[in-house]
Amino acid sequence: MTASTTTSIVVDNVSKTFRYQAHPTLKKVLQSRLRGQRTSETFKALDGVSFEVQQGESIGLMGLNGSGKSTLLKLVSGVMRPDQGQVLTRGRISGLIATGAGFHNELTGRDNIYMNAAMLGMSKEETDAKFDDIAGFADVGRFLDTPVGNYSSGMFARLGFSVAVHVDCDIFIADEVLAVGDRPFKRKCLKRMKEIRESGITMFYVSHSAGSVKRMCDRAIVLEKGRVGFDGDVEEAIKFLHYDGDDEEPDGEEVEEDERDDALASDI
Numbered sequence: 001m002t003a004s005t006t007t008s009i010v011v012d013n014v015s016k017t018f019r020y021q022a023h024p025t026l027k028k029v030l031q032s033r034l035r036g037q038r039t040s041e042t043f044k045a046l047d048g049v050s051f052e053v054q055q056g057e058s059i060g061l062m063g064l065n066g067s068g069k070s071t072l073l074k075l076v077s078g079v080m081r082p083d084q085g086q087v088l089t090r091g092r093i094s095g096l097i098a099t100g101a102g103f104h105n106e107l108t109g110r111d112n113i114y115m116n117a118a119m120l121g122m123s124k125e126e127t128d129a130k131f132d133d134i135a136g137f138a139d140v141g142r143f144l145d146t147p148v149g150n151y152s153s154g155m156f157a158r159l160g161f162s163v164a165v166h167v168d169c170d171i172f173i174a175d176e177v178l179a180v181g182d183r184p185f186k187r188k189c190l191k192r193m194k195e196i197r198e199s200g201i202t203m204f205y206v207s208h209s210a211g212s213v214k215r216m217c218d219r220a221i222v223l224e225k226g227r228v229g230f231d232g233d234v235e236e237a238i239k240f241l242h243y244d245g246d247d248e249e250p251d252g253e254e255v256e257e258d259e260r261d262d263a264l265a266s267d268i
């Protein structure tokens, strides 16, 4: 692969294998060991994945549950290494990989903002300067000085997302940001992500919502059992996934959720 000066992310023939314990109990593990049998099995979560992203592109990462999306984001963000292949990124990466990742339950929201910002590469001075904006965006009110162990899952997400969107970055990664958070906060997140996209930052966005990927992204990559099943036009990706027809939806609830996201996305 040849990376030019405008290349933001290179994923070159990347694979990631996880190891599972084959037996549920220690007794069975020991019995298998004594018999010389295998006590663990392996599972390939990513298998020979390759693609390039140019600076400023907004990529929707789609695929069924367990297809490898979060694993791929972890490799791109550097929190995990591939077993095979390489991942190259240009510039500072920010984003929300998993809600509450890197948060310390016993520390207050205020302290966690500083801790999380530092993990994303922000200096104390930078965080001081942006603190009011971060706290304002998270809008957790008087809970700011409460240990985050007492937060609801939505409040956790607000704090993490708020820090992530205030980091000056070149690549922004968002995994299921709309899964938690109430409607006003989702709207605020989508609006902020639209600003991030328009400012020329590369965006990597995982979502099951066809509506928000359509509005947020100019290209989509679909993972299928750890491999790239489709890479290209968003509408085509949605057709590839059969997310385009109501009659394909498994039940009414899912359609409603998608329609809500569509309505939210069209609000911004």
Ligand SMILES: Nc1ncnc2c1ncn2[C@@H]1O[C@H](COP(=O)(O)OP(=O)(O)OP(=O)(O)O)[C@@H](O)[C@H]1O
Pocket (backbone or CB within 6 Å): 018, 019, 045, 063, 064, 065, 066, 067, 068, 069, 070, 071, 072
């Ligand atoms: N740390 C881990 N150890 C073992 N297996 C893992 C680990 N992380 C992920 N997996 C497995 O790898 C596969 C891909 O998981 P991943 O979370 O990347 O999928 P996903 O596409 O993000 O799914 P979802 O849409 O449900 O969030 C799954 O079968 C999962 O069980």
